Amino acid sequence: MNRLLKLAMQKPEMAAALLLVLLVVLFQVRSYGIFLSYDNLRGIFGFLPEMGLVAIGVTLLMIAGEFDLSVGSVFALTPMTLAVLMVMGWGFWPATFIGLLVAAVVGFINGWITIKFEIPSFITTLGMMFMARSMTVVVSGGFPPRPDFNQIPTTLFVSYVGPGQMFRSSFVWFVGIALVVHILLARTNFGNWIRATGGFLPAARGMGIPTARVKIACFIICSLLSGFAGIIQVLRLGSPLPSLGIGYELQAVAAAVIGGTSLAGGIGSVIGGIIGAALIRVIDNGMVMSQINSNWFQFAVGGMTIFAVVGNAWLRKRGQAMKVETER
Amino acid sequence: MSAPIIEVKNLHKWYSGVHALKGIDLGILQGEALGLVGDNGAGKSTLINLLSGLYQPDGGEIQVDGRPVTIRNPKEAMSLGIETIYQYNSMVPIMSIARNLFIGREPLTFSIGGIGWLNQKKMREDSVKAIADVDLHLRSPDALVGELSGGQRQGVAIARAMHFRSKVMILDEPTNHLSVKETNKVIGFVKGLKAQGVTTIFISHNMHHVFACCDRIVAMALGRIVLDKRLEETSIDEVHEIL
Secondary structure, three states: OHHHHHHHHHOOOHHHHHHHHHHHHHHHHHOOOOOOOHHHHHHHHHHHHHHHHHHHHHHHHHHOOOOOOOHHHHHHHHHHHHHHHHHOOOOHHHHHHHHHHHHHHHHHHHHHHHHHOOOOHHHHHHHHHHHHHHHHHHHHOOOOOOOOHHHOOHHHHOOEEOHHHOEEHHHHHHHHHHHHHHHHHHHEHHHHHHHHHHHOHHHHHHOOOOHHHHHHHHHHHHHHHHHHHHHHHHHHHOOOOOOOOOOHHHHHHHHHHHOOOOOOOOOOOHHHHHHHHHHHHHHHHHHHHOOOOHHHHHHHHHHHHHHHHHHHHHHHHHHHHOOOOOEO | OOOEEEEEEEEEEEEOOEEEEEEEEEEEEOOOEEEEEEOOOOOHHHHHHHHOOOOOOOEEEEEEOOEEEOOOOHHHHHHOOEEEEOOOOOOOOOOEHHHHHOOOOOOEEEEEOOEEEEOHHHHHHHHHHHHHHOOOOEOOOOOEHHHOOHHHHHHHHHHHHHHOOOOEEEEEOOOOOOOHHHHHHHHHHHHHHHHOOOEEEEEEOOHHHHHHHOOEEEEEEOOEEEEEEEHHHOOHHHHHHHO
8 A cells, every 4th residue: 555655656747637636626616617617628628639749749758868849840830831732732641741751850850960969959959949930931931821621631630529529539639649659658668768768878878778769769759749739730720820839849848847757857657748738728728717817827837837846856755755665 | 617708809999099998808717707906097997898889999809709799789798698787877767677677678579670569567577586586585576776775776787687698797886885785795696696607797996895706806007907817816915016
């Protein structure tokens, strides 16, 4: 029993999970029951995949011990590429493929430069953040392209689906991708390598793990997920603006960190990143529903980031301090 | 105790302008426990890094079982049966014992292109057994390595090497920063390896630790071997004198 409690307290996403429950209850009371109503939940679940997918990618990369500030720009560049190609007469699928390819290439360049030149990924991706944003504006030509929406299978991506029309199809993608990444991280040897690489690079290298390739793969996955999230948002909104996703890079980091991911690498989980993203969405929406001045939104996200990390550290310490003999 | 299991001939290595190894000749016999001593910067770690595949020599030859080999990375060293346990960095503290034991060599239930599903049941069972085999008794394979003491960590690292049937085990300063009790435990592990016929290279600053468990002493200074004697032919004082 003690052992189980100890393990639970040391789970990195514990503080955020508790906080999420607390806030949901709080907002439900403050909004006189509107917060958990059918219509409002529909709205939250419709938004969540976009931030959530970015957060999953950033979380994975942070576990591998690296960082990506360019996700917000890739979030714009990918759908912009797609839309511009469609306006040029390309079909939806080939244009999507190229859009995602661009995202993957950006991820690869981020990783390759970081590793090849041994510079902090903070710098590489900060540079890439500006470059990809600039490219987005350039390819758009300054005007948001208007692809023909009749050609786009919106049912597959953003329409409300299923019984009760509760979820958009983007939510199905989100859950599916989250599951795949979670399994990759928790149940495969590749996940073991990611954690070891981020957890303690010299040991991972000493045990013969191809750490450079592991990191580059994580950069690519992170970039791809951001690009895909951008596509979903554009299909929901109808037209890509060059300013899409500005600020997402830091929100995604906040989500990952709130969910218990360590900036130092190694520690974190996909579910934690999702909880973090959900928390941000819940605050955003809950404040409106509770008629709180929504200019406090950023304040709340910031405060929570700090609070969650402090809370996590405290829980983990308390967990570690619980005496459980290691030796038999 | 016949032919050398590892033999290096005229080994040279330069590190950013420094001649770290100046022509090392050394043969390590099968089943031997060799103590490698010397001051910081004497070239001990450099020699080890070449044997474990972290770096490549700038000159000379490494032979394993009488055949010349090129050890390009740690993985190749391991497949030759050479396993290195570093001072601090052989384990990932934030991962469980079971996961640490199989880093890079995970048992898989199925895989595509080298990536596959972990066999977690086997990992846990095998790690419990491997740890018990080196006479270390830990309650759970799910405990984080970071929660273990320094001596226990060395024990797990040795258990890992034993589990993968390493022929040569290189221990880089395994007794650094350990209490007396823990040090004795590690020395016990090394003696256990000898009993099982594993060739051991034990690197340490501490003569007493080396003399407690090795049967041959090699001392290095300034990139050269300055002493190479069997334990019974030398003494701590003599080694100190030379260094």
